[in-house]
Amino acid sequence: MRNALVAISLLIVFASLVYIAVNPGDFGGQTGEHLVFGEPKHTDMDDYFIHHGQNQSAANNIVTSIVFDYRGYDTLGEASVLFAAVLGAGLVLRALRRDKK
Amino acid sequence: MLFNIPFIAVIIIISIGIYAMLYKRNLIKIVIALDLIESGVNLFLVSLGYRNGGIAPIYSNAPSTKMVLPTPQALTLTSIVIGVATTAMLLSFCMVIYRHYGTLDARKIRRLRE
Amino acid sequence: MKMSKIVRTQANFLYPFILIFGFYIIAHGHLTPGGGFQGGAVIATGIALIAVAYKYNDIKKWLKKTRLTATEGIGLLAFIITAICGFGTSFFYNWLANSGLLFGDRVPYGINPGYLNTGGVLPIMNLAVGIEVLGGLGVIIVYMLSYVKEVK
Numbered sequence: 062m063r064n065a066l067v068a069i070s071l072l073i074v075f076a077s078l079v080y081i082a083v084n085p086g087d088f089g090g091q092t093g094e095h096l097v098f099g100e101p102k103h104t105d106m107d108d109y110f111i112h113h114g115q116n117q118s119a120a121n122n123i124v125t126s127i128v129f130d131y132r133g134y135d136t137l138g139e140a141s142v143l144f145a146a147v148l149g150a151g152l153v154l155r156a157l158r159r160d161k162k
Numbered sequence: 163m164l165f166n167i168p169f170i171a172v173i174i175i176i177s178i179g180i181y182a183m184l185y186k187r188n189l190i191k192i193v194i195a196l197d198l199i200e201s202g203v204n205l206f207l208v209s210l211g212y213r214n215g216g217i218a219p220i221y222s223n224a225p226s227t228k229m230v231l232p233t234p235q236a237l238t239l240t241s242i243v244i245g246v247a248t249t250a251m252l253l254s255f256c257m258v259i260y261r262h263y264g265t266l267d268a269r270k271i272r273r274l275r276e
Numbered sequence: 277m278k279m280s281k282i283v284r285t286q287a288n289f290l291y292p293f294i295l296i297f298g299f300y301i302i303a304h305g306h307l308t309p310g311g312g313f314q315g316g317a318v319i320a321t322g323i324a325l326i327a328v329a330y331k332y333n334d335i336k337k338w339l340k341k342t343r344l345t346a347t348e349g350i351g352l353l354a355f356i357i358t359a360i361c362g363f364g365t366s367f368f369y370n371w372l373a374n375s376g377l378l379f380g381d382r383v384p385y386g387i388n389p390g391y392l393n394t395g396g397v398l399p400i401m402n403l404a405v406g407i408e409v410l411g412g413l414g415v416i417i418v419y420m421l422s423y424v425k426e427v428k
Binding site for chain 1: 305306307308309311341345348349352355356359367368370373374380381382383385386388390394395396397398401402405408409412415416419420423
């Protein structure tokens with residue numbers, strides 16, 4: 062019974078997501094906005110990065126100049142998350158050695 | 163629309179991940195399901211920023227200047243590294259749980275429930 | 277568990293090439309696809325190759341956990357210090373770009389073959405993040421390997 066309920070809810074979620082992806086209706090709450098693969102709608106920020114990134118951060122790779130220059134705070138948080146995860150894994154695994162002795 | 167096939171692939175991948183998370187009892191399989199969901203989200207981000215006929219946003223010897231959106235790619239890079247960190251953390255938890263209980267079955271790990 | 281002699285010889289042969297490829301990806305991060313994270317992950321696969329091919333107790337001497345953790349800390353510290361150096365304008369300001377100093381050449385607009393001496397602080401940050409990721413993933417690999425119970 063419980064398994065059947067879980068399966069039915071999973072099917073409902075799957076069907077509604079497929080409906081959103083396939084249906085050419087309103088997307089994001091705005092009328093006339095279709096979710097179409099290959100045609101992004103609001104690209105002002107990315108066009109600015111593509112056109113001005115070479116002059117402003119002097120690199121050919123626009124993705125690198127976004128990661129390290131325009132959105133450096135994201136990268137700082139990401140590096141901190143990696144550091145904290147390594148620290149946590151080390152602490153957790155150190156408990157193993159304490160048990161073994 | 164037929165051209166939204168990448169989004170449908172995203173939905174299938176995420177659905178497989180949710181199914182495995184709900185039905186599987188092995189902790190390693192649950193971690194694999196989490197990675198599947200994360201891969202689906204990464205594919206969704208990258209395919210949101212795709213532009214028809216665009217190339218990677220790198221100017222070194224580029225064949226044209228029509229480029230895909232760079233911001234979703236940068237955020238996907240961030241997401242991938244955070245996913246690696248969380249996977250390492252979860253796998254070390256799995257190692258500790260196996261050493262303590264001798265099993266990875268989520269139904270048999272019931273010290274917290276008693 | 278020590279692998280056979282064939283595997284160990286091939287690991288010895290491949291290890292420097294993996295290292296060179298990883299540092300190439302890090303150093304050309306502002307010109308070609310790649311960057312600090314990817315290059316650091318490639319170098320960490322080299323560490324994993326050596327750690328799998330040999331027994332852990334044999335390589336414990338030169339693959340110390342404290343050294344890898346220190347590498348990771350140094351990378352994160354170099355990243356933050358490079359960001360703080362731009363405090364004249366703002367945090368994370370690209371204070372070396374177009375300045376004529378190290379990595380400070382002006383890049384021509386449009387499609388170009390790519391010059392290594394450009395990019396401002398981006399190559400420095402790539403190197404810092406690459407060192408950090410190499411240390412982090414390496415120490416995760418070594419930690420997980422060192423607590424695996426030996427099967428007799």
